[in-house]
Amino acid sequence: MTELRTRAPAAAPGAGTLLRLLRDGRPRTRSELATVTGLARSTVTQRVDALLASGLIGPAGEAVSTGGRPPTTFSFRPDARVVLGADLGATHARLALTDMTGVVLAQECADLDIALGPGPVLDWVIDNGRSLLEAAGRGEEELLGLGIGLPGPVQHSTGRAVNPPIMPGWDDFDVPGHVRRGLPVPVLVDNDVNIMAIGEHRVAWPAASHLMFVKVATGIGCGIVSEGNVYRGAQGAAGDMGHIHLPGSGDRPCRCGNTGCLEAVASGAALAETLRAEGVAVHGARDVVELSRRGSVPALRVLRQAGRDVGEVLAASVNMFNPSVIVVGGVLATAGDHLLAGVREVIYQRSLPLATEQLSIVSSTAGESAGVIGAAVMVIDHCLSPENVDMLVSGA
Template identity: 85%
Template sequence: MTELRVTAAGAGTLLRILRDGRPRTRSELASVTGLARSTVTQRVDALLASGLIGPAGEAASTGGRPPTTFSFRPDARVVVAADLGATHARLALTDMTGTVLAEERADLDIALGPEPVLDWVVDRGRALLDGAGREVPDLLGVGIGLPGPVEYSTGRAVNPPIMPGWDNFDVPGYVGARLPVPVLVDNDVNIMAVGEHHVAWPTASHLMFVKVATGIGCGIVSEGRVYRGAQGAAGDMGHIHVPSGAGRQCRCGNTGCLEAVASGAALAEALTAEGVPARGARDVVELSRNGSVPALRALRQAGRDVGEVLAASVNMFNPSVIVIGGALALAGDHLLAGVREIIYQRSLPLATEHLSIVSSTAGESAGVIGAAVTVIEHCLSPEHADTLVTRA
């Protein structure tokens, strides 16, 4: 066991280099890292034993026997990723690049409480593993997004307004007892921001992802990292006051919040009052797709209301990309048009000169991809990959 630790130590650094997909020889790895050839050989052997890398053919010969190249094996482990919303759940199995291998969606009320919801995640996660011919030992980790504030360091929800029974519940402990792998938990909008950044904007230094659905929230990626704030409440834009919300009661207890006038629930309620029955965000989307003028008008105004809040954020944060996602974004360009209209009116020209305001590319899979990427980046970071290699 001692010898294995010595051999595995520092293997995570080589893995980080090889994760770019380019095969390299031992000599190339020694040149890149400055390590002795014998040290590189030990670490490559440890990575080969773990299955995380594999031979990738031979490099061109320089006179003797052609040297073997090695590359990262993204299919060596898989990740179970869950995006839990207020009334729905999406689950996926991915490889170690975040590519979705299998996926399913279900109507699942988060208000059922942590045990029933997390039992569904575990049971269906095992089913996805079975369906892909994989076993629990193949599992790198589990990533979960929750529709409320999360203390990322502990994976516990903190005073979530729509999640009775979840406050301070030990989500990583509960899931980890059933699937003995690292379990990472974050706010659902944060993981959607990570997923969108990974899929469509990997070089964007400053990105904001706005989810407009049953609730409204924002995930912020700065210099490639999620910005969560002191207590994990960064980006909770749904409870910022907007002029059009005057007197409107919000579920948070305040009046005039953005969520009280521009969320899917608020639009459905307003349309129903106009004689256009709608029960939630998806009904609003369906109405708009069928050409309902009241629904289209409501979506455009919701975009303006969201833009009111984002205009101030653009001046403060100066993002390079704003991505609009969530259920209401599926309605087409009407919501996005309203957002753009107000941002370009209210924000400083310097802040909007190179600003892209776009719809989500990852779509409804943004959350599960982001949850998977969160697990992958954690588990394959040099410090944690060494532990993974040693255990293997």
């Protein structure tokens, strides 16, 4: 005899579902929320009261009356909590305080070598995070969470770096645990290029379902947005295009241990090395950019060739992934259109016509703030998910 099994009824939408609707910025009445969610008016009132008590929403005026007393509308309050986003590069650190839509309220920047190790670098994040909170007149209890981008492979589920080539002492270090001892809030960690992709997607291309963000700086990496979400791969290594072998690159050694990688030829560090060999006095990527802005022919030449080299690797990715947008960012992209022109030249020449027919290849709109905005948005979307909001308003 076949055993009949009954499926448990789906749980009724909680306060988090209502907040997800209200995060689009449009005020709604209790009646509208009941219509959209299918909940009883009394249940909606209970959920709205919980969100009001948490401060996440507030009254937003009255709707047009259809007879009788005009109903009250409610809207999301982005300033109810604040978020910290940190973008840690190979030689720099940027930290921002944002509201719950990712709008930057204040920033702090510093030259900071990631090779100093997790203790000094993360303590800089903690100390300056507290300073930003204090300067903004916000308490630590108002901090929703903290997001961090690291310049190396990261296992997003644990927040730990995995065999990072330029980060001595960081391998398998418990980044969230260390930070939470100083700031006891949710801490999320990802690769720095992934958070840049998130930031650029939110700021400039929210409607783009398939986007690639390419960072060309001291190193080279790529963040992939697919169906509106970051694609990290099985172990968080997706998008590590800097260590793809570049045909014709010779045997130039790469910091990953291989030779002929794209990063060994076209990164800011590689271009500086090339120029030094020609007798040009440069130290790193920012010096290359400064020279190009002054019209240095050698600097402009290596930038254009770097764009072609990046385009060579991206052309295969365009055929494989078929993005609608490729955004080129990082410090070398601030040198003007020279790098971008090289990228476009090769992609449009080498990729399939169908894949490039609707493809936009553009410079970053968010610029150097892309990383901190993306780190903050990563935290916001996590902490304001319906499940986490339900726990927050219940006091869990």
